[in-house]
Amino acid sequence: ExxxxxxxxxxxxxxxxxxxxxxxxxxxxxxxxxxxxxxxxxxxxxxxxxxxxxxxxPHAKCLGVYLSDDGTFKHHIEQTIKKARRIAGWILRTFYSLEKDCMLTLWRALVQPVLDYCSQLWSPHMAMDIQALESVQRAYTRQVKAMKELSYWERLKRLGLYSQQRQRERYIITYT
Known part of the structure; x- marks a missing residue:
């Protein structure tokens, strides 16, 4: 009926x-x-x-977010990671200057918005998904000049960035 x-x-x-x-x-x-x-x-x-x-x-895209028939956002998270890695790779291949300010501006303008889009809706709760999202930023910050030898957390501190999980938590607090 x-x-x-x-x-x-x-x-x-x-x-x-x-x-x-x-x-x-x-x-x-x-x-x-x-x-x-x-x-x-x-x-x-x-x-x-x-x-x-x-x-x-099994998945339908609505306003840029993949909805799945099982009620999870696993497919959306996978697609978001894939897209963010593709953009980050393009930046690293295209821009020869790996200076801190240049790389940070490109990250904030091109990659971070992909990882943040509607994150209040699909924010992951499984450690595996959180680490997969974090790996995009981890790999990108490693390429910044004079940052290769530093730990991930030290790189974030020197670049003035938050971890991806912290960034999503800030959005949830700010916008809900």
Whole structure:
């Protein structure tokens, strides 16, 4: 019955769009299923206005955050780490000056926002995820000139940075 109501709501959205001369790209729709009733989960299908079945996906991206069918943010954390490492690697390959001020500015402008985006929502609680996020900053700060021999915590202190976990905690306190 819930599926029927959801399909009716989807039809209403299509009707509204048609009245307002708008269209939807059915290829961009994703159906995220969650629950414990496997019969409903495996046998439920929604269709677009042109009778195209909406594909199911274990992850759906909404406003830049991956939502998973299991209710965790593990996939989002993995994608965030991958993106941050890609940007950090690009910085290290592109900019030859590894001076403290230059590297710090690039970190704060390009990498830190990726790691901080919506972190109040998906902030990890498992030590494995926390360490994986921290490893991005750990590897990047190691490349700063005259910092290679220092410990991670000493590098953070000299660069005026917080650990990623501390940074997320500050955001949670500030914005909630």
């Amino acid at each position: 819930d599926v029927k109501l959801l399909q009716e709501d989807l039809g209403k959205v299509y009707d509204w769009a048609k009245e307002n001369n708008m269209t939807f790209n059915g290829d961009k729709f994703q159906l995220l299923r969650s629950g414990t009733n496997h019969e409903i989960l495996n046998n439920t299908y929604l269709v677009t206005s042109d009778n195209q079945t909406i594909d199911t996906s």
